Amino acid sequence: YALYLIHWPVLITYLVLRDRPMAGPRSGVVIILVSLVLAVLATRLVEDRFKAWAWPERNKRRLAGVVVLCLALVAAPVLAWQHVEDRRADRIQSEAVRNNPGAAVLEPGFEFRGDPDAPTLPLPEDLPRQPASLGEACPEDLALPEKLRRFCHESVAQAAPERTVLVLGNSHLQHWLPALRPLAEAERWRVLTWIQPGCFYAAAEDQPGSESCRAWFEGAEQMIGTADPDLVVVQSTFTDQEREFLRPGLEQRIRELTDRGIPVVGIRDTPRFPEAPAECAVLNGEDDPRCTFTHPMVGTPDPALPLARELPLYSTLDLTDLICPAGQCPPVVGNVYVYWDDDHLSRVYSQSAAPVFGERFREALSTDGLRP
Structure with missing residues (x-):
């Protein structure tokens, strides 16, 4: 289960950092090995210890508190990331007239004054x-x-x-x-x-x-x-x-x-x-x-x-x-x-x-x- 959770973030992080559409044979093998090591560590240091942790199950209030905390630990970064992405999308759209003129560049005398590194639209x-x-x-x-x-x-x-x-x-x-x-x-x-x-x-x-x-x-x-x-x-x-x-x-x-x-x-x-x-x-x-x-x-x-x-x-x-x-x-x-x-x-x-x-x-x- 830990390998299932970990391999995808590792792969996507690699692709983003290296600006590549896919992993090659050598990098793919490395990603698999890194994912296996992290999965073993996550299983032993996190999953197994949580399974053996008896404190939350001593009463329903503790159990509910742990469940809420776990949900918050997942929801907070997801919501924060979504907020960042929404702001990024709004910023890109607000600058689209300058950075993404589209067919306007074909008009005689057009001069591009936008950001040459602006993302292509639609994303x-x-x-x-x-x-x-x-x-x-x-x-x-x-x-x-x-x-x-x-x-x-x-x-x-x-x-x-x-x-x-x-x-x-x-x-x-x-x-x-x-x-x-x-x-x-x-x-x-x-x-x-x-x-x-x-x-x-x-x-x-x-x-x-x-x-x-x-x-x-x-x-x-x-x-x-x-x-x-x-x-x-x-x-x-x-x-x-x-x-x-x-x-x-x-x-x-x-x-x-x-x-x-x-x-x-x-x-x-x-x-x-x-x-x-x-x-x-x-x-x-x-x-x-x-x-x-x-x-x-x-x-x-x-x-x-x-x-x-x-x-x-x-x-x-x-x-x-x-x-x-x-x-x-x-x-x-x-x-x-x-x-x-x-x-x-x-x-x-x-x-x-x-x-x-x-x-x-x-x-x-x-x-x-x-x-x-």
Whole structure:
């Protein structure tokens, strides 16, 4: 039992002190030997002596006091450490604008004035918690059947909105929501979302085999009808690790919307990689060339551009250069992890891209007649 308790702190302490992701063969053997020695000492000097200590068991009051003391000896350092970590996280977040500019470093004339030793955000322990928030639950004013309301959210609420924007797609639109929110708040837009990960606003037969995707796709028309949007945002292209393509049926969906007088903005898909660049960077270092990827879509024109030239109410938004500047897709831009897994933007990076996103979104709207 003592070995179980001791080996992990010994290993983690070694990794932190040596700034290594894992122990090698020689250091691993040393860690095992040190853990065994400490376990034997802890068993003989602590555990066995406590077992033989009869004083606490002479009455219930003594026993309760010893139990409370033992709990305090464990709880006090844990709480103190948690307090230190919370203060560290707050300090990092308060300095993020200066130390973690993210996509802002790609703007012409940008000059970094932050701490060159500041940690990269999101912190490695926060990477799994980076999916963008969809916002509040489906608002009551939308007349949707109860079985469909799980797909609907109000990402930006407005008491008297200038316009209603409907974001309709999967998680590759969801990860742009942090970039869209500042624009929507500035323009007083209400943003509703109809999002289901892994599903495609294209053709009914193009949906994965899950019942959720079929229900989401079939309910999209009801959502459009009840939301009565002034603008619909869709995903214009789709990627896998080898290519970028237009899904069958998407063009028909876009034409149906624009024929009804609803402007549509299509956001080009983001590259997908064989592994998570951020995880590679955490393990091997941000400058390790194995953690910088590329994709066949990088440097090519948006395949949805011909449709945008044909349809006056449809325009496209291409942000690939924010993810893969200069033709390469690094794991970190502006001291921020770009992706949190192998194909989704981190919430922090999406937020950092908000100024450029907003500028290009406004340009897209100026071409589809929604703005003067």
